[in-house]
Amino acid sequence: MNSKRTAALMQQLVYIGPALLFFGITIIIPFVMGMYYSFTNWNGVSGNVEWVGLDNFVKIFTSDRAFADSFWFTTKFTIVGVILTNLVGFFLAYFLTKKIRGRNFLRTIFFMPNVIGGLLLGFIWQFIFIKGFATLGDVTGLAFFQLPWLGDEVTGFWGIILVFVWQSSGYLMIIYIASITNVSKEVLEAAEIDGANRFQVLKNIMVPLIMPAVTVCLFLAISWSFKMFDLNLSLTKGGPYGSTESLAMNVYNEAFLNNRYGLGTAKSLIFFIVVAVITLIQVRLTKNKEVEA
Amino acid sequence: MKKMKLTLVMLLAFSMVLAACGGKSSEEGSGSSDAASGDVKTVKIFQFKTEIVDGLNELKVEFEKEHPNIKLDIQTVGGGADYGASLKTKFASGDAPDIFSNGGYAEMEMWFDNLEDLSDQPWVADLVDMAKKPMTKDGKVYGMPMNLEGWGYIYNKDLFEQAGITELPKTYSQLEDAAKKLEAIGVTPFANAYQEWWLLGNQGINPAFALQNDPDAFIKGLSDGTEKFAGNPLFEEWAKLMQLTLDHGNKNPLTTDYNTAVSLLATEKAAMMQNGNWSQTEIDAINPDLNLGFLPMPMGEDAEQNDKLNVGVPANLVINKNSPVKEEAKVFLNWLVTSDIGKEYIVKKFKFIPALSTIEATPEDMGDLGASVWEYVQAGKVLPQQAPKFPDGVTQEFANSMQAYFAGKSDVTKMLEDMQASWDSLSQ
Numbered sequence: 001m002n003s004k005r006t007a008a009l010m011q012q013l014v015y016i017g018p019a020l021l022f023f024g025i026t027i028i029i030p031f032v033m034g035m036y037y038s039f040t041n042w043n044g045v046s047g048n049v050e051w052v053g054l055d056n057f058v059k060i061f062t063s064d065r066a067f068a069d070s071f072w073f074t075t076k077f078t079i080v081g082v083i084l085t086n087l088v089g090f091f092l093a094y095f096l097t098k099k100i101r102g103r104n105f106l107r108t109i110f111f112m113p114n115v116i117g118g119l120l121l122g123f124i125w126q127f128i129f130i131k132g133f134a135t136l137g138d139v140t141g142l143a144f145f146q147l148p149w150l151g152d153e154v155t156g157f158w159g160i161i162l163v164f165v166w167q168s169s170g171y172l173m174i175i176y177i178a179s180i181t182n183v184s185k186e187v188l189e190a191a192e193i194d195g196a197n198r199f200q201v202l203k204n205i206m207v208p209l210i211m212p213a214v215t216v217c218l219f220l221a222i223s224w225s226f227k228m229f230d231l232n233l234s235l236t237k238g239g240p241y242g243s244t245e246s247l248a249m250n251v252y253n254e255a256f257l258n259n260r261y262g263l264g265t266a267k268s269l270i271f272f273i274v275v276a277v278i279t280l281i282q283v284r285l286t287k288n289k290e291v292e293a
Numbered sequence: 294m295k296k297m298k299l300t301l302v303m304l305l306a307f308s309m310v311l312a313a314c315g316g317k318s319s320e321e322g323s324g325s326s327d328a329a330s331g332d333v334k335t336v337k338i339f340q341f342k343t344e345i346v347d348g349l350n351e352l353k354v355e356f357e358k359e360h361p362n363i364k365l366d367i368q369t370v371g372g373g374a375d376y377g378a379s380l381k382t383k384f385a386s387g388d389a390p391d392i393f394s395n396g397g398y399a400e401m402e403m404w405f406d407n408l409e410d411l412s413d414q415p416w417v418a419d420l421v422d423m424a425k426k427p428m429t430k431d432g433k434v435y436g437m438p439m440n441l442e443g444w445g446y447i448y449n450k451d452l453f454e455q456a457g458i459t460e461l462p463k464t465y466s467q468l469e470d471a472a473k474k475l476e477a478i479g480v481t482p483f484a485n486a487y488q489e490w491w492l493l494g495n496q497g498i499n500p501a502f503a504l505q506n507d508p509d510a511f512i513k514g515l516s517d518g519t520e521k522f523a524g525n526p527l528f529e530e531w532a533k534l535m536q537l538t539l540d541h542g543n544k545n546p547l548t549t550d551y552n553t554a555v556s557l558l559a560t561e562k563a564a565m566m567q568n569g570n571w572s573q574t575e576i577d578a579i580n581p582d583l584n585l586g587f588l589p590m591p592m593g594e595d596a597e598q599n600d601k602l603n604v605g606v607p608a609n610l611v612i613n614k615n616s617p618v619k620e621e622a623k624v625f626l627n628w629l630v631t632s633d634i635g636k637e638y639i640v641k642k643f644k645f646i647p648a649l650s651t652i653e654a655t656p657e658d659m660g661d662l663g664a665s666v667w668e669y670v671q672a673g674k675v676l677p678q679q680a681p682k683f684p685d686g687v688t689q690e691f692a693n694s695m696q697a698y699f700a701g702k703s704d705v706t707k708m709l710e711d712m713q714a715s716w717d718s719l720s721q
Contacts, residue, residue: 044381045384045404045406046403064718129548130545130548134545148548152547152700239488239692239696241692241693241694241697241700242690254686257685258719259403259686
């Protein structure tokens with residue numbers, strides 16, 4: 001009996017041990033160290049690390065306007081980004097599961113932006129926004145293209161949103177497609193025979209049945225948009241006048257630009273807690289809505 | 294620092310190279326600690342001037358030929374923040390370089406625990422006086438300045454002539470006249486790359502600090518609360534100057550980056566641009582036939598006070614105090630500025646304005662702009678760069694406040710108050 005348990009333990013150790021070890025070294029230990037540094041005033045270089053207790057957190061919540069601003073920016077970005085990417089992703093999937101010509105080709109096309117890295121994509125779009133749109137504006141005279149793209153806070157915000165949606169909705173589309181093709185044909189047919197119109201089928205049959213996919217997609221979109229950094233860096237670098245600085249970028253700048261590593265890690269700890277709480281709530285909420293056919 | 298895009302590309306490339314080099318250098322590192330065996334020792338260099346990478350690699354070959362016992366391992370990451378972050382990572386992971394770049398003043402203080410005292414090195418006596426300052430503490434020198442850089446308004450001499458500007462503008466009102474004359478012949482007076490934070494918060498703001506009676510006392514006063522930006526006459530004048538460049542500048546200055554401004558100037562669509570001698574190579578790449586020169590950035594109406602160019606030391610090479618091969622590192626630094634080939638590379642390949650009096654540079658080597666800066670330096674008409682003395686991160690915040698003002702989100706008073714708030718918060 002006892003030897004059996006030991007054998008089982010050994011087995012687990014052999015299979016999970018290596019992964020656990022690497023997870024510990026690369027994730028857990030740095031995380032705990034980060035927690036420690038968030039209570040210090042370390043500058044990232046010097047040998048003396050002073051314990052300052054909750055000072056960093058007090059500072060963040062009482063006097064750090066930039067953190068509050070970037071928090072608000074990220075919140076706005078997340079709300080708009082999550083809704084748009086999921087809507088676009090879902091409807092792309094909805095139409096690309098219909099019998100239309102070239103749909104495999106189209107699926108590939110819409111997925112493509114996801115394969116390109118965020119930095120590269122950001123630079124391409126920066127060029128499009130600044131040079132391409134300006135030229136189009138001169139040629140066509142359309143007001144939309146003559147806006148100072150990325151040059152003020154409104155166009156900066158929507159510029160990043162546009163590229164974000166363009167980049168990530170393809171990925172969500174794939175998840176939705178997988179889920180939609182799994183919805184059983186009988187249920188759909190039954191609904192049609194009962195006289196449900198397209199909208200009713202979509203709302204009352206399709207959406208409830210693909211709720212597991214919605215859970216996953218919402219989760220992905222929320223964590224992506226909260227942690228967005230590369231697009232931000234390559235498109236606006238947080239500018240103009242710091243109006244499009246995301247939380248992740250604020251943390252990075254605090255730690256490496258202002259050389260206040262302790263304060264930066266304190267911010268990232270808050271950041272982690274916020275993302276964790278929000279995604280947990282979201283997963284719980286949407287899980288409740290999942291049904292079986 | 295000047296080429297953010299290139300920087301990011303470099304950063305990506307670097308991460309790949311790192312994978313390849315990492316293993317190699319650690320192998321050699323273990324060999325080098327074994328001093329008794331007389332093995333080849335490797336000196337690891339980590340620096341941020343992306344524009345000299347090719348030249349450095351050629352120099353490396355020459356150096357290794359002359360010193361078969363020393364190998365160089367050169368890595369480059371550009372851009373202020375990215376370089377700083379990578380350097381910290383290297384130190385934290387025990388892969389500290391033996392020679393690295395440092396900006397001086399506040400940055401020297403930050404890395405001070407790791408810096409080797411270089412005062413006894415033979416080249417120290419030859420340093421130009423102003424180049425020595427950023428890395429000097431308590432009379433000791435801790436770094437080798439790589440070069441001098443100057444900035445102000447680069448102007449196109451031919452366009453100025455066409456517009457009938459005979460006397461070079463040295464005051465605010467003369468500059469305004471010049472701008473109007475340029476507009477009359479259909480040329481945009483100023484190419485403003487006001488997307489770039491360094492151009493605004495680090496360089497553009499320099500005259501307002503450097504022209505204070507005692508810049509160091511003023512900076513100290515800002516930190517202890519006895520001085521304020523708002524109400525300081527020089528900062529008011531400086532805001533007026535910025536407004537002038539906006540009123541007579543290109544469209545969408547906040548989305549105009551360095552490269553765009555350079556091409557506006559090089560294609561003669563614009564006649565002036567606030568920038569430094571480093572842009573010579575990029576301008577030459579587009580249009581090598583331009584006649585260029587520097588105008589100082591005029592603040593108010595005192596022509597004599599204004600006739601000075603901003604000059605700074607962009608980077609210094611320092612030696613890691615705890616490096617096992619610091620003697621070899623010193624050999625390389627010395628070789629770099631005393632050997633004939635090293636000197637030649639500094640002026641001919643890197644197009645540097647040398648920071649040592651023993652290195653001779655001709656106007657042909659440095660180009661129009663470098664020569665113009667050199668003239669100002671030799672005449673002593675310089676405004677030393679103040680930004681390295683600021684609290685970390687404040688230059689970026691300055692740029693944010695300035696951009697908000699340019700975008701019409703705030704007025705001069707609000708901008709100066711914002712700058713004050715950033716200073717107060719970051720100097721704590």
